[in-house]
Amino acid sequence: MDTITTTTGLNYLNNGYGLKSWLLTKDHKRIALLYLWSVTAFFALGGFFALLIRLELLTPAADLVQPETYNKLFTMHGVIMVFFFLIPSIPATLGNFLIPIMVGAKDLAFPRINLLSWYIYILGGLFTIVAAATGGIDTGWTFYVPYSTAASNSHVILAGLGVFITGFSSILTGLNFVVTVHRMRAPGLTWFRLPLFVWSHYATSLIMILGTPVIAITVLLVAVERGLHLGIFDPALGGDPILFQHLFWFYSHPAVYIMILPAMGVISEIVQAFARKNVFGYAFVAFSSLAIAIIGFLVWGHHLFVSGESTYAGLIFSILSFLVAIPSAVKVFNWTATIYKGSVSFESPMLYVFGFIGLFTIGGLTGLFLATMGLDVHVHDTYFVIAHFHYVMVGGAIMGYLGGIHYWWPKITGRMYPEGLAKFAALCVFVGFNLTFFPQFIVGYLGMPRRYAMYPEEFQVYNVLSTAGASVLGVGYLIPIIYLIWSLKNSPLAGPNPWGAKGLEWEIPSPPPTENFAVTPVVTQGTHQYAPSREVGIAH
């Protein structure tokens, strides 16, 4: 099937050179790489702010930066990491690259809209960077009113517009995925033959489509309120700040699932490849993605337990928050059952899988603490919350992202990466991460509130551990950036399928040709048949 491409050696990377061939490309694979560079840059920027935060918290006094500056640091860290790294990270890079290939299509349904979404993302990013560079914002990434409408400086409008604009990039990505999965699947590729990566991205896209417009209108109203004095949220103008919190979390809680669901899709792929088994309970894993997306929309009220929400509303939100843990647990159990009696090997993508399963489990279970109304009153706005969501977002989403980048790197670039270094980096990330955030559970439970530059001396030992861990974590992130770039020229060629993995993406050359498939594939069985199907088994 790849005779044309092997004879000419033409692939998406060498099919045209120069800036214009990249900036005006409609190829989903090149757009994925544009996103890869941009989200990496934003990750570095957000990480830089995190570094300053951790350095400041090394000592109890506010000695490195003033409290006002500290407020700006954690705000910029949150805004950049959430809106400009975590949300686009896996969908816009790996999803963009792989979904058309996994469904046997030549491209996403709307290639121009795909490119547009990248430009929108960059424009939104520029707004936010300008806001940061010209004075910063100190509202926290949540933009809570009245901080954002009355108390803060006017750069809130710029940063808010940045979030508003970049929201459209996420909407357009989700729209493109939904239409592609519905309308572009190759002949014979039924829904239940789709890779689980596609299922999880489909569920993610639903959240992007249904949730993002709500945050868009919310931050737009904050900007309008500041600019034109319309009284929507600001109590001084007759507005209701609690309405802001409801609208904000209606998106921002599901946004957590925008971050974690694609990572779960990555894990489902890798775990099958390195356990060399079909996933345990395919349909359960597939539907648990949809269940997370749907129930995830009904839990936002657990962020408002201490905001004057009625006890009855709180009770319902608490129960629903417990419910969303069930499909998440289904996935964890099914991955574990997939590994059980598999012929497991420990290449670096699989190390990230083990890291993900353990850390996500801790992150998820501590989420149940926070969904419990009484306990939440004790730990609300403490480092316990910080530790919880970093276990989900960093221990979960970024582990999945790094695992996915390693797993598909040979497909994306055509070259392997140095496995020894990769294993060492994965170890650094795991150790550094736990050293950073586990002490925060303890110090949070003991009562250290979030978002303060100063803290009592008895909390210092936990903060020193945390800062030490962050340094190890930083090294763990730096090493892959270096060796992955190095591998582009120096690593051995990967070949079409270095892992012996299943799925359409492993049946085309690495790097793939621009059109992905010389001829549209016709799919005759599930795309992930690691084990012989039952009928074949009887024949043996």
Place this chain on the structure above:
Amino acid sequence: MPTSGSGDYHPGPVAIQPGGHGDPHAVHHPKLQHHFDDMAQQAEASTLGMWVFLVTEIMFFGGLFMAYIVYRYASPLGFEEASHELNLYLGAINTAVLICSSLTMALAVRAAQTNQSRGTQVGFLLVTMLFGFGFLGIKAYEYWEKFHVGHVPGPYFVWDGQYPHAAEQFYSLYFAMTGLHALHMIVGISIMTYITIMAWRRTYDAEYYTPVEVAGLYWHFVDIVWIFLFPLLYLIGGHY
């Protein structure tokens, strides 16, 4: 490598059938993009894409409707008093104008779909745009009127009724909701301009009319938003 020596390698699920889908030698419609198999798939993708986009628009306006529900529930009498000051006749005329524009829009889609002359297609599109401009003109007059009597929220807001506080909130929502709607009308007219130019160049016929249809979906959606805005803003104060 992981598979080596396992001895039970199974061939992948792909079978290539030359001459099937994606055969490069088939004759293509000039408007068929390379990544689609045929015109039907392309049309289905475009319309589904627009429907999904309209879902996002519903959620976008939904935030404002939510705010409306919360504040009207908080002060129903104040909202009625404030609504009473809106010009019911202009609102009703504008509703009629938009419903007529939806009719001409639907006729424009039908004209393309049934291979009618470019004159007919362009005519219906132009009338649709004309209704759109008419709506915006009346809306602009209403805004001017509100500026004139001091019903624009902010430091210069004037209200001599019983509920000045709720009235200001009502007018905050009024301007936010109708303003966002008017913005969508302006976008709609821009899209219609493009569609009209393309129709004049004889782009659309029974085989290829998806852009007209998709633009029509958007136009109808913006009309429907107004169908909800009109009673919520203009009619609630009408019964006293």
